[in-house]
Amino acid sequence: MSEYGIFLPIANGGWLVSETAPHPDGSYDYNKKAAVMAEDADMDFVMSMGKWKGFGGSTDHWGRTLESMTMMAGIAEATSRVKIWATVHANVHNPVVAAKMFTTIDQISHGRAGMNIVSGAYADEFIQMGHWDASLSKEARYRMVDEWTEAVTRLWTEDSVTMDGEFFTLTDAESRPHPVVPPTIISAGNSAAGRDFQARRSNGAFLSGATMEELRDSSRDVHERAAALGREVKTYGMLTVVMAETDAAAEKRVDEIGVGVDREALANMRVSWGMPRDRVSSWTESATGHDAFQTPYVFGSPDTVVGHINTVVEGAELDGLMIIFPDYLEDLPAFGELVMPVLRAQDAAKAAGA
Numbered sequence: 001m002s003e004y005g006i007f008l009p010i011a012n013g014g015w016l017v018s019e020t021a022p023h024p025d026g027s028y029d030y031n032k033k034a035a036v037m038a039e040d041a042d043m044d045f046v047m048s049m050g051k052w053k054g055f056g057g058s059t060d061h062w063g064r065t066l067e068s069m070t071m072m073a074g075i076a077e078a079t080s081r082v083k084i085w086a087t088v089h090a091n092v093h094n095p096v097v098a099a100k101m102f103t104t105i106d107q108i109s110h111g112r113a114g115m116n117i118v119s120g121a122y123a124d125e126f127i128q129m130g131h132w133d134a135s136l137s138k139e140a141r142y143r144m145v146d147e148w149t150e151a152v153t154r155l156w157t158e159d160s161v162t163m164d165g166e167f168f169t170l171t172d173a174e175s176r177p178h179p180v181v182p183p184t185i186i187s188a189g190n191s192a193a194g195r196d197f198q199a200r201r202s203n204g205a206f207l208s209g210a211t212m213e214e215l216r217d218s219s220r221d222v223h224e225r226a227a228a229l230g231r232e233v234k235t236y237g238m239l240t241v242v243m244a245e246t247d248a249a250a251e252k253r254v255d256e257i258g259v260g261v262d263r264e265a266l267a268n269m270r271v272s273w274g275m276p277r278d279r280v281s282s283w284t285e286s287a288t289g290h291d292a293f294q295t296p297y298v299f300g301s302p303d304t305v306v307g308h309i310n311t312v313v314e315g316a317e318l319d320g321l322m323i324i325f326p327d328y329l330e331d332l333p334a335f336g337e338l339v340m341p342v343l344r345a346q347d348a349a350k351a352a353g354a
């Protein structure tokens with residue numbers, strides 16, 4: 001069974017960087033409504049990212065952002081079935097603090113918690129808080145994340161943890177009560193070091209790729225690395241879905257989104273990813289409406305969207321998808337009514353035939 005969820009728009013603007021796109025405001029009320037709608041649409045999970053600084057531009061993209069774990073605690077109370085995946089920065093939150101925060105979400109959600117562990121790779125977010133270690137290579141950062149994860153998972157199961165690691169020191173550290181259901185470990189890395197961590201420590205891995213082949217290769221790599229360790233890790237991709245009654249109407253929505261692409265915000269985003277300013281300037285000049293979308297996207301009528309989703313899930317050998325909508329509150333009901341039942345029926349037919 002493939003799993004489907006939504007990437008909650010915890011930051012204003014969601015994943016469309018454009019003046020002419022719908023603009024989710026990033027508020028708790030908006031996110032709560034979207035999460036409840038995703039649950040009503042029979043989706044499997046809702047996830048929010050952790051983000052500490054936005055990208056400016058005419059849309060002030062991601063300038064207004066709530067905190068992931070506290071927002072998801074509220075959403076856990078507002079829902080009853082959907083899995084609740086919150087993001088934690090291993091470079092910011094001490095493992096003893098994080099272990100307790102997720103135990104708290106475990107209790108509020110009654111066993112639906114998931115912990116998306118990120119390493120904190122974007123310098124600007126941490127320089128602003130005096131918390132950026134420029135000497136840390138990517139490999140070292142993943143060693144830190146690995147040690148952090150070991151600390152948190154041990155705190156969830158052992159009454160006392162003593163650890164003298166390269167990055168963390170715990171002395172007779174306690175974190176009781178333990179979670180009733182240990183939170184699902186999610187990781188959204190993309191490098192070889194990231195995939196190695198995903199295979200060894202995570203239950204679910206978010207992957208990205210410039211092409212479907214790249215995404216498939218990453219998915220295979222994580223599946224194979226995990227299998228070699230006798231583990232099973234589910235792989236997920238991200239997909240923006242622009243749906244309308246007809247293909248033509250959906251294409252019109254895509255075109256409208258592209259018209260107001262916010263080049264300044266996109267440029268700032270690339271600088272934060274580490275792209276040199278001069279390369280960013282030439283990239284910005286050539287940016288098109290397509291670049292308003294931060295992830296791969298598909299568009300069309302409900303039937304067409306089902307076809308595209310099948311192509312992506314099967315073509316990239318994924319176990320699930322995290323879906324982004326231009327306007328969650330407008331788009332989720334139709335997706336729940338016209339797309340999810342078809343995807344579920346297809347999966348059930350496959351399972352029955354298997």
Ligand SMILES: Cc1cc2nc3c(=O)[nH]c(=O)nc-3n(C[C@H](O)[C@H](O)[C@H](O)COP(=O)(O)O)c2cc1C
Binds near residue numbers: 087206
């Ligand atoms: C689905 C998804 C969610 C992510 N969420 C966050 C996040 O909330 N905060 C963050 O700092 N980075 C986030 N990232 C970035 C990753 O943690 C990671 O730094 C990035 O994918 C590059 O991979 P690498 O660290 O293996 O090079 C996310 C990436 C993906 C694909």
